[in-house]
Amino acid sequence: MPHALLDLVRRYADVHADRLGVASTPIPGLTAIRASAPSPLQVAVNRPLVAILLQGKKRVTMGEKTLDFGPGESLLISADVPTVSQITQASLAKPYYSLVLELDLAVLRDLSIEIVGASAEDVGPMRIAQTDEDVADAALRLMRLLERPVALPVLRDQLLREMHYWLLSGRHGVAIQGLGITDSHAQRIARAVAEIRRKFAKPLRIEELAEVAGMSPSSFHQHFRAITTLSPLQFQKQLRLIEARRMMLAEGAGINSAAWAVGYESVSQFTREYGRLFGTPPARDIRMAQLCA
Template sequence: MTDLLNAVRRYADAHANPLGMAQTPIPGLFLVRATARSELMHAVSRPMVCLVVQGSKQVTMGLQEFAFAAGDSLLITADVPIVSQITRASTAAPYYSLVLELDLAIIAALAVEMKAVLVGDDAPVRVDPTDAEVAEAALRLLRLLERPSSLPVLKDQLLREMHYWLLAGRHGSAIRRLGWPDGHVQRVARAVAVLRADYAQRIPVERLASAAGMSPSSFHQHFRAVTSLSPLQFQKQLRLIEARRLMLMEDMTASHAAFQVGYESVSQFTREYGRLYGAPPVRDIEQARSKARSAA
């Protein structure tokens, strides 16, 4: 873990943007760096694994809270709404983590080769100690970044290896469900893809059920079981999260952002925004910018 921390630190310190995100040339792989405790961050997460190598973080999904620190991995195996907060970070000892979005095609192929079987009904969010093999595979991926000429040759092979060790390790039973083409998680994921693409539009539930290959009543049941929300609630969170990004990052007014993400009423947008973020849009954005200035 010490070698992995040093590799994450080198790349993140050199490439992190003002929000602490360091994108890499490897698809789905990015690093996170923070030098102070963060505000609460709302997101609808994609399936991914997060390896914390320094500091600590807390994630809430519904009524469940997950705290994890250096040496732990957070696994998310469905598109679910989460609230996260970096809880331990400082200038002397920043928070560092490595995040990899899971590749469903790689998982499906490996599950067949490994003759994997489904066991139990795994929760979509879980925290466990990081397996040594996963940490070693992550370290080899990061070392590729220091030799760009090797990326085209070795990137795919090492991504496959990391997915293999995730499947073979303590996270395996939960990850296998992502590789089952006709499983409920995969079917709901197809409907989620429609919601992510057209979140600003009115989407009939029949269209979503059709994308999932289910009847409307069955779709509602399985969608809530996987994501913890109804399709309408899920779409609403996508809209509000994108509206906040537009106001914070692109300096858009609240009314402009509301219409941009599909709201027809600014007052309705303000009410629903306040319920999610705890303050109306203008005050919330002012507070976020003030915290950013203080941290800077």
């Protein structure tokens, strides 16, 4: 893992990270993460992504599977699945840094037509491997673009495409090939997931989601749970609660307004379900976050 990539991510994240340690970039899907102390447990429903860890350590759990990874390794999440994660090693003297890229399914579809490789394998939606040198090199050149705003709009898309190519060709390739196969179950469920994300605050209509996925309602339920580990209703509920938590912690929204904004009609129900997911009621969660800020 080149030290130059860590240096670039450090420089960018130290300046741009928000109070949650997230430093968004003008490159679609690319985010730098910084933490100066071990974190509490974080619940998320991730989009398909690759996270390149550059400094520090992190633990990620999906269902009964727990993975620890550190510098030189990358985490692949190849489906929209709920995870519980925790930064386990970080300090003021040596902060945690990682670079996260959300996978672009349209780019993967395009590349899959051109790449002739092994058949997609069912290796599970979460895995860790050593970061391929070609992937790290493409990430390095993407980060360099952030310091060259004139070149950014000209070169950004082709470098993103190159990074997806090396991911498909490298150690994580067999795990993400299904995302690029037109009309695969992964692709069909991804269309339904995108619809849930777009309308997560509205009532869930299974028949409409099944139609989006091109499946019968019973087949849709079966494949949705197999890929995401949740039912559609559970998936929507976690999205709502995670978005409400983001609104309260990052934007300072009140409990009532956050609950209503994500589709809850009962604040007491919101409070109960929030406590079950995050392990503490929203008011206490906000106070703890303020003390740690």
